[in-house]
Amino acid sequence: MRYLLPDCLYTPHGFSAGLGVVVNDSGHIVAISENAPEGAKTLRLNGCALMPGFINSHSHVFQRMLRGQCERASTNESFWSWRQKMYELVDILTPAQMEIIAAHTFGEMLQSGYTTVKEFHYLHHPPGGGNYKNPHEMALRIQAAATAAGISLHLIRVAYLNVSESSQKRFADKNIQDALAQTSALQLELSVPVGIAPHSIRAVLPEGIAACAQWARDNSAECHAHVAEQPREIEWSQKEYGVSPMQLLAQHGVLDSNFTAVHATHLDPGEIEAAGSAGITACICPTTEANLGDGVPATQELLNAGTQLAIGTDSQSEIDPFQELRLLEYNERNRLGQRQILDPVDLINATTEAMTVGSEARFLSINLTHTSLLGIAHEQLASALVMAGRPECIQSVWMGSGWVENAQSSSPFVALCRELT
Ligand SMILES: [Zn+2]
Structure with missing residues (x-):
């Protein structure tokens, strides 16, 4: 002792x-x-x-390879052109390469103050689709990397169904039942907590997202999804479903204290109210959102409504929890034209490990x-x-x-x- x-x-x-x-x-x-x-x-x-230590609640570890790759001044670059660069990496990564990148990046996270990482994992299959001999090969590589680095890992397995581009074949499950079965199998295979993540409303139908949320409740696991990161997603949701993404999730019973909405950048007051009254967690990733030009969330309104707060390194454009908290507050100061909005002690309490x-x-x-x-x-x-x-x-x-x-x-x-x- x-x-x-x-x-x-x-x-x-x-x-x-x-x-x-x-x-x-x-x-x-x-x-x-x-x-x-x-x-x-x-x-x-x-x-x-x-x-x-800090909890990194949203990470795509392999994207560490893109650091410094898409930053020189250019015209007409956007989230969507960055995503194309990211897909070029998705098209070639092997399991051994994934393990090398993850071991380094998890080590970088630990040295930078993150003691737990929740890895949003969707590279399930070989390039072009199909299966590895062990269908959980990539997840096992990530677990091995976390062990080597000494960081605490949660593996959040992503469900991805609506494939519209060939790169996405590496992510794809056959159907929602397959996604749930693979996640259950992964729970048995890994020695770390396993959660589930319907990737986004673009990738999984609302009924499928609801099934993932129910799987999480039934298995004492977390359910995460990307929500309202880009204006194009809001427009698409309005056109397809007649409501915005958070309202769509609310209508399908997805929102509860077990659910983490990653980004939650573009929400109207009604969505903020729905998120807050359900007690969801909003995982805001300020450095990545700034890097990708996503926009600035209404953090104060989200917290006042009852939403819990988390942070994530997401694209690994940098790894620094102090910077994430600083940007959360500075974004609010610039958005609202005020000072001292989010209390530093509250920010640290919300984003660090239990010390009890x-x-x-x-x-x-x-x-x-x-x-x-x-x-x-x-x-x-x-x-x-x-x-x-x-x-x-x-x-x-x-x-x-x-x-x-x-x-x-x-x-x-x-x-x-x-x-x-
Ligand atoms: Zn993400």
Whole structure:
């Protein structure tokens, strides 16, 4: 049993001095206490604050390969032309390449402050369709990569039915029953939590999305979907169904506290009310949404209506949880012409691991002597981390019963980058 005693410890009200956390030998929190319990070995973390790790609730890990690839000034570039570049990558990736990319990128996430990643996984099949010998080959590669990196993984298996382009054959399930059966089989095959994700209203009919949501309820799993990321999706939904995407999901009983709407960028007041009263989670991915030119969500209205908040690295254009929180607030300041809208402590509480008795210990030790944090009192530390924190402020990451050591070689990833880009 260890007693970790930093200069200040994060609590649901902000950082507090004089508190430590007791972790047992199986890596779980036993107590938050002012004193070391008898028999515990004290680890004094001088010059450090301790806080829970961040949860990355939306990731397409392979898209790390696109970083810096589609950024030079050009005309008529959009989300849709970026997606075409992404599909060129989809068309060639092998399972071995996926594992190399994921191992590196999960390691980058961990070093940057994310201790859990929820991978939105849709590369199920070989290029052009068909099956790997083990139909869960790609998911197993992702799980192996997470184990190698030392990050906690949730595999969110994507259901994708309406294939309109050849690249999408790698994603496609035969029908909704097949998608549910594959997800159930994956639950048995993997040793990590498995969720389900009807990709979007473009990819799965509303009845299929409702079936996925029911599968999630029946299996104590999470249900995620991309919702209202691009104006074109809203127009398409209006034309096809006569309502906007969130209203469509509400009509089909999809919205509840088990459901995560990824992006939730373009919602009208009625949709915000429906999302909030159902208690869904809105997973906002501010750096990716800015990178893709998606638009800015009405975060304050969503939270006021009762929606829960999560963040995601999505396209991996950058990996930095402090930057995601900063952009959430700055987007609101620019949108509303006001200041101090989303409270930094609320933002950290919403997007980090539970730091309660019985939870697995997943902590970040923050170097208080880092240039960007020098002179910050612990009462202002949560605000300073949201406004000026960066991954370099993290001294080390604690997962379970000890500090994470980054023992992975970067050579395979660097070689693959040279080969593919
Ligand atoms: Zn996504």
